[in-house]
Amino acid sequence: MKSCRVCGHTVQPFMSFGQMPVGNAFLVEEEFSTEYFFELEPASCMNCSTFQIIDVPEPQRMFHDHYAYFASTSSVMTDHFRSLAQHVMDDLVQSDDPFIVEIGSNDGISLQHYAKAGVRHLGVDPSKNVSKAAANKGVTTVCAFFNEETAKSITKEYGPADIIISTNTMHHIEDIRTVVTGAKILLKQKGLMITEDPYLGDMFRLGAYEQIYAEHNFIWSLMSMQFLFNLYDMEIVNIDRNHYHGGCMRYFIGHKGEHLVSDAVETQLTKEKVLGLDKTETFEKFRSDCETSRQSLVQLLKDLRLRGKRVVGYGATAKSTTLLNYCGITRDHLEFICDSTFAKQGRFTPGSHIPIYSDKVFKEAYPDYALLLAWNHREEIFSKERAYIDNGGKWIEYIPELKIT
DSSP, X not given: OEEOTTTOOEEOBSOOOOEEOOTTOOBXXXXXXXXXXXXXXXXXXXXXOOEEESOOOOXXXXXXXXXXXXXXGOHHHHHHHHHHHHHIIIIIOOSSSOEEEEESOTTSTTHHHHHHTTOEEEEEXXXXXXXHHHHTTTOOEEEXXXXXXXXXXXXXXXXXXXXXXXXXXXXXXXXXXXXXXXXXXXXXXXXEEEEEXXXXXXXXXXXXXXXXXXXXXXXXXXXXXXXXXXXXXXXXXXXXXXXXXXXEEEEEEEETXXXXXXXXXXXXXXXXHHHTTTOHHHHHHHHHHHHHHHHHHHHHHHHHHHTTOOEEEXXXXXXXXXXXXXXXXXXXXXXXXXXXXXXXXTSBOTTTOOBEEEHHHHHHSOOSEEEESOGGGHHHHHHHTHHHHHTTOEEEEOSSSOEEO
């Protein structure tokens, strides 16, 4: 029996995606024989409503010197973080000399805007390669995991933070309680913490089960995020929904009693109760939907290959690791997968061992069909690859439903 990482209550998985490699562990052929796998089993705590995976690989297997995700490779995400930085500097900062800290600062995609504006800032990220990329942009970065000790060290050296930002990070951290403990220590009494993570309600709505993978220890809802921060005398004072990464929720959090709480918080909590985000029946339906989606996609890919069609994948994403391995998709189904991230090119997908090529290879000889694995960047990719459609190419989409466009 396993215990919930938030409240300690007993949790049991409601399904299994089978043996799964680490989502971002893109590998070379010599590493096939020693590849690491674990059982990917999601569960939801019936006490605090926290959606989580049962077993989590050691953090060092996921966040390391060769971490493959560089946020700045997406122009859409670059614009998104620029907008967030402007909002923070224009509307939320109250000090004449503010100090901004970002947990999981990646390649500096967000903090670069504060650096350019001359705002005191500090990024915290455990992966050396993305931390180095951030430093090259003029972003002050410490390469470390954020926890209680890190928070104490930062406070001692730099002072307390006016704003703590954590975008697409809170769901990555297994020992989540030490992060909140650290945030409570580091945050000024009137300060704000801003977190943004994939939203459980959208995952269910879209049937986007590949949001569940090794790095995604949690998929948060408002009710589960509220429970977590309430444990530390902090509270969610406002929320904001957006469509990035297939649907995210942005949470604005402060020390209890220091900010007015927006009516939007209670309204959303009521909606989540209606949606049944804390009900067993909801998870059972999700399991059934996952199985149906898997069968339909695999059958389509088999049929296309039997007809002699060339089929490739587009976007070697971490979450597609769950899709490829759960569905048993291999080179028998996809000739290769193309991706614009240099760190992934020339490697193979985790578990399924499909070769990854540059997106330039995609243009050299257009396939008949392309499976859109990076579906959360749909509009950006479709605009970039307009010539593929003009030349008769067809996209296979599977979120929110299987279709050919």
